[in-house]
Amino acid sequence: xxxxxxxxxxxxxxxxxxxVTLEVREGEVVTLLGRNGMGKTTTVHSIxxxxxxxxxxxxxxxxxxxxxxxxxxxxxxxxxxxxxRQVFPNLTVRENLVATAANRHGRADPWxxxxxxxxxxxxxxxxxxxxxxxSGGEQQMLAIGRALMTNPKLLILDEATxxxxxxxxxxxxxxxxxxxxxxxxxxxxDKNIADLARVADRHYIIEKGTIVWAGTTRELQSDPELLAExxxx
Ligand code: ATP
Numbered sequence: 007x008x009x010x011x012x013x014x015x016x017x018x019x020x021x022x023x024x025x026v027t028l029e030v031r032e033g034e035v036v037t038l039l040g041r042n043g044m045g046k047t048t049t050v051h052s053i054x055x056x057x058x059x060x061x062x063x064x065x066x067x068x069x070x071x072x073x074x075x076x077x078x079x080x081x082x083x084x085x086x087x088x089x090x091r092q093v094f095p096n097l098t099v100r101e102n103l104v105a106t107a108a109n110r111h112g113r114a115d116p117w118x119x120x121x122x123x124x125x126x127x128x129x130x131x132x133x134x135x136x137x138x139x140x141s142g143g144e145q146q147m148l149a150i151g152r153a154l155m156t157n158p159k160l161l162i163l164d165e166a167t168x169x170x171x172x173x174x175x176x177x178x179x180x181x182x183x184x185x186x187x188x189x190x191x192x193x194x195x196d197k198n199i200a201d202l203a204r205v206a207d208r209h210y211i212i213e214k215g216t217i218v219w220a221g222t223t224r225e226l227q228s229d230p231e232l233l234a235e236x237x238x239x
Contacts, residue, residue: 028220044215080156150163
């Protein structure tokens with residue numbers, strides 16, 4: 007579904023990504039792991055066109071997208087749940103959800119506001135509240151709901167549960183497990199390896215802008231030294 011090959015991204019003269027190569031297949035949940043500042047956000051920002059790639063190839067469902075504008079990449083079927091949520095602060099929960107609603111690829115059972123509220127019941131109680139008044143957990147649920155309302159083929163989450171209370175984190179992981187059962191393809195960044203291992207099929211570790219390891223959940227779990235050395239857990 008998504009193939010990233012030899013991706014190089016710069017901020018001005020400073021190179022952040024060095025030949026990043028990774029793949030997400032249809033129906034897979036894949037993680038991008040690494041310490042702070044290693045290039046995880048830059049990688050997903052390059053995939054989504056927020057920080058353009060200097061060179062390399064990004065192919066999504068057979069289309070070259072490395073030169074495409076962000077909104078085109080969104081229309082092609084990639085949705086990002088950004089780090090820090092970035093819900094629309096002066097729109098209500100309902101408005102945040104309907105603002106992005108689209109079913110461009112004619113999904114038979116498209117996401118609706120009702121289905122999002124069923125996935126995240128706390129949002130129902132806050133339906134008419136402004137985005138800015140929500141708790142961090144509610145904002146993250148809304149950010150995921152907003153992304154799902156675009157009926158994405160690939161959902162990308164940057165720091166899925168960072169800064170959230172343990173109970174809310176569990177709610178987010180439950181949501182990702184449900185999405186996986188439904189066949190949703192997901193690329194997720196998070197630091198919580200134990201929870202990621204429950205839901206993910208494969209993992210990539212990025213260090214100083216380069217993918218230094220790729221493998222399955224079983225391979226990752228069987229190598230505690232790798233986790234300690236590369237991710238610091
Ligand atoms: P974190 O989890 O802390 O967000 P990360 O793995 O997502 O870390 P990136 O944010 O992708 O890492 O950063 C990769 C490198 O690019 C770092 O050296 C960072 O300082 C640099 N960088 C990130 N954003 C910018 C920017 N807007 N301008 C210049 N350099 C940047």
